[in-house]
Amino acid sequence: METNMTDWLYPDAVVESDWLAAHLDDPDLRIYECTTYLRYTDHDPNLPYIVESGRADFETRHVKGAAYIDLQNELSNPDSPYRFTLPEYGDLANRFAKKGVGDDTRLILYSRGGNQWATRIWWMLRSVGFDNAAILNGGWEKWDTEDRPTESGTREYPPTSLTANPRPELFVGKDEVMAAIDDAGTCTLNALSSDLHSGENPRYGRAGRVPGSVNVPALSLSNPSDKTFLPLEEVQQTFDGVGIRRDQRVINYCGGGIAATLDAFLLHQLGYENLTVYDDSMSQWATDESLPIETD
Structure with a gap:
């Protein structure tokens, strides 16, 4: 069941699978899979979950043209005692730029097992002042069920520059x-x-x-x-x-x-x-x- 696009107050922040399928070749479009897995332990309060990258599943098969963003290893503060702590805003903008996020790019974000990994990246982008990103409604599950275009292997977008306008x-x-x-x-x-x-x-x-x-x-x-x-x-x-x-x-x-x-x-x-x-x-x-x- 799809959410009617006309219902969205900010329709540019959500795209449906049919829209993305029709725009896969847009030159300024950047598609990112954002999947991370949490393997819950529920027996050790010092280690409530084990973080597992979604890169292996991405490399097996993903939305055609997509690159992979590793939230913990590429976009989180390595010096924090917590898993996904936000880096300093200027640092975060530079990390996004290294992944190919630029001032003039349009981003589509998706994840597996739910939209929360995509919305995390979307919220982080907003925090550095970047607003031209959208969530793929239904993520990988809907895309795959509909037999939309996919590919395997790895892909990286060329690094670019991103201006940080933080919203702390x-x-x-x-x-x-x-x-x-x-x-x-x-x-x-x-x-x-x-x-x-x-x-x-x-x-x-x-x-x-x-x-x-x-x-x-x-x-x-x-x-x-x-x-x-x-x-x-x-x-x-x-x-x-x-x-x-x-x-x-x-x-x-x-x-x-x-x-x-x-x-x-x-x-x-x-x-x-x-x-x-x-x-x-x-x-x-x-x-x-x-x-x-x-x-x-």
Whole structure:
């Protein structure tokens, strides 16, 4: 089931598979697969998951013309104790430029197993001031099911230059999250599964959530069959159901700042304007004993 393109507030930020199939040869188009896999351990709070690159699956078969972006190894801060911490903005812009992202390019982002890896890259691009990127609705699953053009092997786009115009307000750290607790003007939104939100599953160390936060699991916002986003009316009802108001600032978080970007992307498409992502999320919060936590 496809989301009607006319529903999108920012239609340039989403493309359907038929559009991409018709534009594969556009000279200024850059297509990137963004897949990363998390292999959950659920028995060691010091190692909640093992990160596995999606490069092997990409090289086996991918959207024709696509290159691969390795989030952890190419776009994350190697000096951080957490897996996917954002680099400094100038550094991040340079890393994107090395992958072929330039001021005049048009980007299409997709991933496997859900759109959250693509939305993470999309949010990172926005944070350095780059707005000409779109999510392939349904990602690899829909493209493959429809028997669209694919290829195997590797591909790299030539390096270019990208001007950094940082938007630091798109990411926050633990201090800003702490300050937002009990602030009626802020909604803290957890994109993790309900068992992690409630505290039933202690994957990240201390079980539970940021106090006062509400829960809309990112995986609940896409169709399980073809990974397309749910109709925006349904998404709006879901956000309304947990009490998110348009006059609030929304701090999106999850385990490591990945799933949170899918919630943030859809809030953006619904016209919520004051949105940010807690970058290190529960990977940091649950392991810092000085920070408060709550469970059901």
